[in-house]
Amino acid sequence: MADRQLYFQNLALTVGAAHSRYGAIPVTETQTPHTELAGEPFSAEIYSDDGSVRADFLDRVVASVQHGDVEALASSVAGLHESELGDLIEALDAEDRRSLVIQLGDRFDFSSLTEVDEAIRMDIIEALPNEQVAHALKALDSDDAVYILEDLAEKDQAEILAKLPFTERIRLRRSLDYPEESAGRRMQTEFVAVPPYWSVGQTIDYLRDSEDLPHSFSQIFVIDPTFHLVGAVDLDQILRTPRPVKIEEIMHETRHAIPAEMDQEEAALIFEQYDLLSAAVVDENERLVGVLTIDDVVDVIQAEAEEDLKRLGGVGDEELSDSVIETTRSRFTWLLINLATAILASVVIGLFDATITEMVALAVLMPIVASMGGNAGTQTMTVAVRALATRDIDIYNASRIVRRELTVGFINGVIFAAVMGLVAALWFSSLSLGIVIGLAMIVNMVCAALAGILIPLLLDRIGIDPAIASSVFVTTVTDIVGFFAFLGLAGWWFGI
Amino acid sequence: MADRQLYFQNLALTVGAAHSRYGAIPVTETQTPHTELAGEPFSAEIYSDDGSVRADFLDRVVASVQHGDVEALASSVAGLHESELGDLIEALDAEDRRSLVIQLGDRFDFSSLTEVDEAIRMDIIEALPNEQVAHALKALDSDDAVYILEDLAEKDQAEILAKLPFTERIRLRRSLDYPEESAGRRMQTEFVAVPPYWSVGQTIDYLRDSEDLPHSFSQIFVIDPTFHLVGAVDLDQILRTPRPVKIEEIMHETRHAIPAEMDQEEAALIFEQYDLLSAAVVDENERLVGVLTIDDVVDVIQAEAEEDLKRLGGVGDEELSDSVIETTRSRFTWLLINLATAILASVVIGLFDATITEMVALAVLMPIVASMGGNAGTQTMTVAVRALATRDIDIYNASRIVRRELTVGFINGVIFAAVMGLVAALWFSSLSLGIVIGLAMIVNMVCAALAGILIPLLLDRIGIDPAIASSVFVTTVTDIVGFFAFLGLAGWWFGI
Numbered sequence: 004m005a006d007r008q009l010y011f012q013n014l015a016l017t018v019g020a021a022h023s024r025y026g027a028i029p030v031t032e033t034q035t036p037h038t039e040l041a042g043e044p045f046s047a048e049i050y051s052d053d054g055s056v057r058a059d060f061l062d063r064v065v066a067s068v069q070h071g072d073v074e075a076l077a078s079s080v081a082g083l084h085e086s087e088l089g090d091l092i093e094a095l096d097a098e099d100r101r102s103l104v105i106q107l108g109d110r111f112d113f114s115s116l117t118e119v120d121e122a123i124r125m126d127i128i129e130a131l132p133n134e135q136v137a138h139a140l141k142a143l144d145s146d147d148a149v150y151i152l153e154d155l156a157e158k159d160q161a162e163i164l165a166k167l168p169f170t171e172r173i174r175l176r177r178s179l180d181y182p183e184e185s186a187g188r189r190m191q192t193e194f195v196a197v198p199p200y201w202s203v204g205q206t207i208d209y210l211r212d213s214e215d216l217p218h219s220f221s222q223i224f225v226i227d228p229t230f231h232l233v234g235a236v237d238l239d240q241i242l243r244t245p246r247p248v249k250i251e252e253i254m255h256e257t258r259h260a261i262p263a264e265m266d267q268e269e270a271a272l273i274f275e276q277y278d279l280l281s282a283a284v285v286d287e288n289e290r291l292v293g294v295l296t297i298d299d300v301v302d303v304i305q306a307e308a309e310e311d312l313k314r315l316g317g318v319g320d321e322e323l324s325d326s327v328i329e330t331t332r333s334r335f336t337w338l339l340i341n342l343a344t345a346i347l348a349s350v351v352i353g354l355f356d357a358t359i360t361e362m363v364a365l366a367v368l369m370p371i372v373a374s375m376g377g378n379a380g381t382q383t384m385t386v387a388v389r390a391l392a393t394r395d396i397d398i399y400n401a402s403r404i405v406r407r408e409l410t411v412g413f414i415n416g417v418i419f420a421a422v423m424g425l426v427a428a429l430w431f432s433s434l435s436l437g438i439v440i441g442l443a444m445i446v447n448m449v450c451a452a453l454a455g456i457l458i459p460l461l462l463d464r465i466g467i468d469p470a471i472a473s474s475v476f477v478t479t480v481t482d483i484v485g486f487f488a489f490l491g492l493a494g495w496w497f498g499i
Numbered sequence: 500m501a502d503r504q505l506y507f508q509n510l511a512l513t514v515g516a517a518h519s520r521y522g523a524i525p526v527t528e529t530q531t532p533h534t535e536l537a538g539e540p541f542s543a544e545i546y547s548d549d550g551s552v553r554a555d556f557l558d559r560v561v562a563s564v565q566h567g568d569v570e571a572l573a574s575s576v577a578g579l580h581e582s583e584l585g586d587l588i589e590a591l592d593a594e595d596r597r598s599l600v601i602q603l604g605d606r607f608d609f610s611s612l613t614e615v616d617e618a619i620r621m622d623i624i625e626a627l628p629n630e631q632v633a634h635a636l637k638a639l640d641s642d643d644a645v646y647i648l649e650d651l652a653e654k655d656q657a658e659i660l661a662k663l664p665f666t667e668r669i670r671l672r673r674s675l676d677y678p679e680e681s682a683g684r685r686m687q688t689e690f691v692a693v694p695p696y697w698s699v700g701q702t703i704d705y706l707r708d709s710e711d712l713p714h715s716f717s718q719i720f721v722i723d724p725t726f727h728l729v730g731a732v733d734l735d736q737i738l739r740t741p742r743p744v745k746i747e748e749i750m751h752e753t754r755h756a757i758p759a760e761m762d763q764e765e766a767a768l769i770f771e772q773y774d775l776l777s778a779a780v781v782d783e784n785e786r787l788v789g790v791l792t793i794d795d796v797v798d799v800i801q802a803e804a805e806e807d808l809k810r811l812g813g814v815g816d817e818e819l820s821d822s823v824i825e826t827t828r829s830r831f832t833w834l835l836i837n838l839a840t841a842i843l844a845s846v847v848i849g850l851f852d853a854t855i856t857e858m859v860a861l862a863v864l865m866p867i868v869a870s871m872g873g874n875a876g877t878q879t880m881t882v883a884v885r886a887l888a889t890r891d892i893d894i895y896n897a898s899r900i901v902r903r904e905l906t907v908g909f910i911n912g913v914i915f916a917a918v919m920g921l922v923a924a925l926w927f928s929s930l931s932l933g934i935v936i937g938l939a940m941i942v943n944m945v946c947a948a949l950a951g952i953l954i955p956l957l958l959d960r961i962g963i964d965p966a967i968a969s970s971v972f973v974t975t976v977t978d979i980v981g982f983f984a985f986l987g988l989a990g991w992w993f994g995i
Contacts, residue, residue, distance in 0.1 A: 053893065053894070054890045054893065055890075055893030055894055055895060056893075056895070061895075084772070084773055086772045086773065086774075087772075093896075094893070094895045094896075207738055210735075210738045210739045211738075211739055211740065211741055213739070216735075216739060219733060219735055220735050221717055221734070221735065221776065237715060237717075238717070238734035238735060238738060239706075239712075239715055239716050239717065239734060241738065242703055242706045242707075242734060242737065242738070243706045243707055243709070243712060244707065245707055274797070275797055275798075275801070276580070276582045276583075277580055277582060278582075278794035278797075280717065280776060280793065280794075297776065297793050297794075297797070298774035298776075298793075300797075301770070301771055301774075301793070301796075301797060301800065302771075304797065304800055304801060304804075305771065305800060305804070305889075308800075308801070308804030308805070308808070309804070309885055309889075311808060312804070312807060312808050312811065312881065312885055313881055313882070313885065315808065315811070315812070315881070316811070316877055316878055316880070316881025316882070317874060317877060317878050317881070318878045318881055318882055321882065323882070323886050323891050323892070323896065323900065326903075327903055327906045327907055327910070330903060330907045331907045331910050331911055334875070334878050334907065334911060335911065335914070337874065337878065338871065338874055338875060338878075338911055338915060339915075341870060341871060341874045342867070342871060342915060342918065342919065345866060345867040345870040345871065346867060346922065348866060348867075348870075349863050349864060349866060349867055352862065352863045352866070353863045356859045356860075356862075356863060359855070359859050359862050360856065360859045363852045363855050363856045363862075364852075366848065366852075366855050366859075366862035366865075367845050367848045367849045367852060368845060369862075369866075370841060370844060370845060370848070370865075370866060370869065370978070370982075371838070371841040371842060371844075371845055373866065374837060374841040374844075374978075375834065375837060375838060375841065378813060378833065378834055378837045379830070379834060381812055381813060382812055382813050382814045382830050382833065382834075384812070385808060385809055385811075385812025385813070385814055386809070386812070386814055386817065386819070389805055389808055389809065390819050393801075393805075394550045394551075395819050396819070397549065397550065397551030397552070397590070398549070398551055399551060399552070399557075399589075399590045400589075400590075400819065404819065407822075407823055407826060410823045411823055411826045411827045411830065414823070414827050415827055415830060415831065415834055418831070419834060419835075419838060422838065423838065426842065482866070482870075486866075
């Protein structure tokens with residue numbers, strides 16, 4: 004036994020080198036590969052190669068649902084991870100989806116509802132009696148329960164909460180009292196906390212004896228009797244420390260406690276910056292009220308990145324499952340604003356209608372000037388919006404970046420002015436026209452660079468999300484400047 | 500003591516409810532608030548309110564660097580988190596930056612270099628002798644060391660590796676042998692693994708006795724003597740289990756082992772789907788070679804979201820610290836492609852030059868039709884590209900989404916056709932012109948919807964990242980269709 008242990012100790016320590024192609028592979032037992040392994044992840048059972056739910060699996064589930072064969076249904080979904088069940092639900096049509104949840108009853112894993120689109124979640128919850136929803140929420144972690152509750156109508160929310168036991172009701176209600184998208188909404192109120200004077204041994208004994216621990220945890224918090232946070236200990240620290248050592252000797256100060264009111268995006272930035280797995284959430288009196296975990300933060304990071312991308316693309320917080328009406332509405336505002344700015348640009352063109360009538364080549368070429376400016380401006384703006392979101396632009400580099408953008412805009416302006424000037428001169432056999440479009444391009448691309456960087460900076464400064472509004476301002480500038488510069492220069496040059 | 504423990508046990512279990520505004524706050528000792536707490540996170544010392552490095556702190560560091568006062572410098576940066584030190588480095592100018600690293604020597608925390616832009620990292624590494632870099636890398640986790648090494652020139656990389664001890668060299672080289680952006684590149688080769696027949700007590704004793712454990716870990720892997728992965732145990736599971744229980748009784752099968760060759764983006768999707776904190780990385784023979792941790796995955800998720808956003812905005816993988824030349828080059832290709840498509844659209848306009856000469860209002864109005872189509876197409880495309888990136892579009896919903904987009908495009912087309920038709924009719928006192936522009940808008944917005952959804956789907960199907968190429972195709976379609984529909988209809992209607 005002793006040499007076995009030694010072997011494995013050695014293995015644990017040198018594992019990095021031991022079975023590289025350069026080193027020997029220690030073999031002491033059989034080499035028969037294990038079957039439930041990497042090559043066959045469990046998820047392979049429900050997903051096809053392109054990542055969608057496998058058709059035959061889906062058919063089996065649909066058949067069970069439609070024949071009301073609850074046992075077959077239950078055995079099909081047994082053992083699915085909540086996210087797999089969520090994907091299955093999303094792949095079903097609305098009626099089968101509701102049927103599945105109703106038929107499974109208590110055997111339906113409610114946490115899967117945190118993995119589906121909001122529209123689908125609402126549809127299912129509304130199909131269920133509030134009684135059943137309340138019963139199901141009891142089994143969930145508080146953060147999942149809040150996630151499901153927060154989008155419900157006030158009335159349903161209150162009814163469901165009223166059916167919950169006192170302590171759970173209080174916990175959930177407190178989370179719901181924090182602002183939307185705050186750390187308090189995303190935190191889990193189940194956590195483990197011990198006093199600083201406990202020993203490691205005492206803590207481990209306590210964990211072994213407790214029957215009501217959170218489903219999982221990666222940190223133990225240290226608090227004083229008034230619930231003020233004193234520090235935290237990572238579990239690996241506890242495991243490598245001898246039993247008699249006091250917790251206060253191995254704990255680290257919690258430098259990054261998250262106020263419950265803090266916006267989730269800001270909390271996510273702290274997690275990212277300090278590579279946290281979990282962080283204490285404290286109330287306004289700095290007392291521990293919950294724990295924010297990295298898996299929720301990952302969802303926040305994804306959601307925020309998605310929000311920026313969608314806002315830049317001019318779509319609201321629509322989801323793939325939204326109906327035609329919702330989608331039309333969510334895109335309407337942006338299109339209306341774009342129409343207004345497009346008309347504005349047209350008015351600029353209208354100023355030069357006499358010039359265009361004299362020289363129709365101007366009408367043919369003018370979209371090129373506007374389009375190149377629009378693209379150059381969008382490039383600069385994309386970089387600026389992203390850098391603002393990740394807080395990579397600050398007072399130290401802002402002026403350097405503005406200078407850089409101006410220079411880049413000028414250089415690209417000159418290059419493309421030359422190219423396009425040549426094309427235009429050859430196309431319309433007019434050197435003058437080539438010179439005019441070249442000059443207009445340089446003017447517009449420099450303005451595009453300026454607009455692309457200054458507009459997001461300005462919007463950010465006055466507290467408007469640059470992702471949501473930059474695009475429309477930038478393209479308005481580049482359209483108007485583009486048309487004005489090109490048509491104006493042409494009118495002056497050709498004396499029309 | 501006993502009742503204290505009971506009190507705290509109770510506290511640990513009921514902590515969620517106990518100090519809500521509804522419940523009583525148990526107070527048994529002093530209420531004096533602790534000082535090193537949440538309200539004063541340590542980071543407050545170096546950051547100002549807008550998140551940039553505080554000016555006075557920066558000045559102090561710059562003064563120390565420029566006066567060569569190494570002791571003052573060392574005490575200023577002592578205790579900074581690697582990401583804080585990274586931010587400080589980014590705030591310095593190039594010369595002070597190199598000075599700081601050289602002056603600090605062994606006291607410089609190299610892991611901070613994983614937190615700065617690539618250009619800055621390269622600049623610093625190149626300023627240091629390879630000897631010193633090798634010495635510094637020895638102290639880093641293998642994933643950080645690989646991150647720093649992977650961007651270096653082959654020659655420097657080989658020289659630095661040659662100066663490392665055998666086992667470390669082998670580990671790093673193996674990671675570097677995996678493809679760029681693979682799980683093998685991002686994994687940490689330090690981990691803890693035990694045999695399945697060990698008891699919990701034996702495992703804990705082993706952890707207490709070992710002197711060479713990884714800096715931190717959140718999972719213990721279970722392997723057989725041939726290094727094949729058998730399962731894994733989360734640390735909280737070990738802590739809540741009595742000593743005599745065997746590891747194999749509490750381990751869970753590793754369903755989500757990550758092949759080292761797997762692309763990091765795919766690995767990140769697995770982490771997200773299954774809410775993993777860490778995952779085993781296995782080689783082609785399914786033997787454990789490393790561990791991928793969530794903090795690295797968070798960086799991957801951020802980087803991938805950023806990549807999509809930048810690609811949609813038409814900028815390459817440029818960074819804020821890139822020089823004018825690099826930035827100009829990174830944006831050039833996209834602008835060149837845009838110029839080509841803009842010229843194509845102009846050729847379409849050129850087909851109708853006679854029509855425009857007859858009726859200059861067409862030149863004034865035509866950019867509106869193109870612009871509205873461009874925006875509607877971009878909206879659809881943004882949603883499609885994002886859904887493809889997160890694998891939310893699959894064979895079950897693709898046709899539904901195409902139908903939805905077509906309907907939304909048609910509805911918005913009709914609405915904006917009516918608005919713009921009215922505006923045009925009043926502006927140019929011509930009902931006919933209003934009808935023509937309205938019809939052209941409907942045609943273009945339906946085509947925009949089709950292009951916005953089908954182009955990304957098609958690109959994805961043939962293996963091209965839809966984020967990188969969709970934008971140019973979609974706006975080309977909407978420009979050409981917009982000009983053609985409007986000018987063509989007008990020519991036909993007015994018989995010009």
